[in-house]
Amino acid sequence: MAMATLRFIGRKIVLGKQGPGLAAASTLRRALATTVGSVDKQKRLLTVRWSDKSRRDSLLPLAWLRDNCQCSACFHPDTLSRLQLMENFDPKIGADSVQFDDASKTCSVTWSDGHVSTYKYDWLMRRSFDSESQQQRSLWYSGKHELWGSDYAIRRHPFDQLMKSDSSLLQFLNDMEAFGLTVVEGAPIAGTEGLRAVTDLCNRVAFPMETNYGTTFTVKSKLNPSNLAYTPARLGLHVDLPFYKDPPGIQLLHCLAQSNNITGGENFFSDGFHAANLLKVANSDAYKMLTTRLVDFYDYETDHLADFHMLCRQRVISLTSDGEYEMICYNNQVRDTYLNMPADQVQLFYDALKAFDTLLHGEQCSVSTKLKEGDIVTFDNRRVLHGRNSYTVHGTAERHLEGAYLRWDEVYSRIRRLEESVRSRQP
Ligand SMILES: [Fe+2]
Ligand SMILES: [Zn+2]
Missing domain, CATH: 3.30.2020.30 (NE0471 N-terminal domain-like)
Incomplete structure (x- = not known):
């Protein structure tokens, strides 16, 4: 040799x-x-x-x-x-x-x-x-998630502080990455400053993601609503816009008006990855069904931007090639009436969905909060599901939220640059 x-x-x-x-x-x-x-x-x-x-x-x-x-x-x-x-x-x-x-x-x-x-x-x-x-190196790619159940005390961050301090902003984004649910408190509510606060927060992080509902969207009871969120109805736990191939990463909802003359309207949240873990142990058949079967989601309406017919097939629980959780895609409001699976699978599918939904809403998983004026609740729309109790308005009171979305790609980019400037972490 x-x-x-x-x-x-x-x-x-x-x-x-x-x-x-x-x-x-x-x-x-x-x-x-x-x-x-x-x-x-x-x-x-x-x-x-x-x-x-x-x-x-x-x-x-x-x-x-x-x-x-x-x-x-x-x-x-x-x-x-x-x-x-x-x-x-x-x-x-x-x-x-x-x-x-x-x-x-x-x-x-x-x-x-x-x-x-x-x-x-x-x-x-x-x-x-x-x-x-x-x-x-892989930590730069995948989220560092800390799963939580109903004992999670929602992390809170003052609006003013994270608008001016990079280290406060980084802390907020690190909490978003880990827990996927925080409240930014003390945001302005009056006049144009109030109306644009959610956009200002998006721009402080990256920039808002435009969707078929616009760059921002107004959640109020509306005449001729284009979305169930624009009515006072109870909304079960869901993610927004599951009819996108790449649904929004983070959702921000800024509470501008929530008067004492409104009964109900509390928000509730559930960590979908935590619930998926519970499902895997309790009901492996249901877990297998929801991690493999594709489900049709759709949105057919007219909003101020255009007439739209959005369609996408998604797994309710998506896993990466390494078997890690990638995304939860579940929204009963816009699950299509078409169900693309063999007839003999349909009963098993509904049993699986019911089991997952019950865990999500159950006392092991769900946390509830009633937003105060000036709160911006921010949550990972691909992991943490959100819902709302129905509400009744007495007199002339109004419930008004301004919403926006961010993409995780741009948020992670911001986190990396902040890690570099705030913590001198080299790329
Ligand atoms: Fe929603
Ligand atoms: Zn060379």
């Missing part, structure tokens, strides 16, 4: 020509207080042992290193985008030498075509391929 030829020049590794059937690993001398590396030419992998012993060894594939050269010919420094074209990229390119410089904390690789790539140590450490580093 041919062996890799290695020479050591100080801390520089010079690698010989790569022949067929090379030995599994070519190990370098491990100096005590210097950063050293070893290249496995067969696996095309550079392993780096850092002089900082508190750091884990980094695993860095050669193809990935070449792909991510940070020089200005390969990577645009202003747009932070890859300039190198895949058509010019050789994923099997050889590395002639690897050099570590602990003074400048940089690692340089000289490739077989003469190109030299230089990487900062901390940049490489954060991108290591060991499972612990990759798990750490």
Whole structure:
């Protein structure tokens, strides 16, 4: 078996020509207080042992290193985008030498075509391929959820504070990510300032998501209502707009008027992921049904924007490919009269839906609150279901909420940038 030829020049590794059937690993001398590396030419992998012993060894594939050269010919420094074209990229390119410089904390690789790539140590450490580093990175993608039941005390955040302080805003968004239900209190209610407060809050976070109900929507009892929310009827626990392929991420409802002359109208909420966990244990057949069967949701109406006929098939409980909860999509008000499943499955489907709905509304899951004027209740519309008791208005009193939506993509983006500026967390 041919062996890799290695020479050591100080801390520089010079690698010989790569022949067929090379030995599994070519190990370098491990100096005590210097950063050293070893290249496995067969696996095309550079392993780096850092002089900082508190750091884990980094695993860095050669193809990935070449792909991510940070020089200005390969990577645009202003747009932070890859300039190198895949058509010019050789994923099997050889590395002639690897050099570590602990003074400048940089690692340089000289490739077989003469190109030299230089990487900062901390940049490489954060991108290591060991499972612990990759798990750490995954936290930037998936929500850090803390599931709750009926004993959840809804987190409250003062409107003024999060409008002016970035660390308060970050705290609010971290609570939204973890619990998916908070109240922002003390928002203005009078005049145009009151009317635009929910938009101002959206703009402080990102920007409102426009839907078939507009950029914002007004929840009041209306003549000729286009949505059941615009009547005084009781609304069972639901998510909004399940007839979108990508339903809104966060819903915000700003209470502008809720007089003492109104009986009822309390809001209630339930953590759908928590209820799904309970269902999985109590009734695995129902859980299987709701995580697999597609259900039709629709919206056929005319609102001030347009005539619309929205349609989407969704699983009531959506799981990711890793089996984690992705989204709850359940809204009995706009579940279509068409039911796209074999007739012999229909009874089982209703039994499953009834079991889930009972858990959601049950005393283990549901929390209730009556919004005060100036409260903006904000909730994860893809996880936390909301409902409302019917209400009766006495005299001329009015119940008035202004609503808006945000997308999680933009909210997560905001969280990451705030983590960077407030907590100096590097991307
Ligand atoms: Fe709703
Ligand atoms: Zn380059």
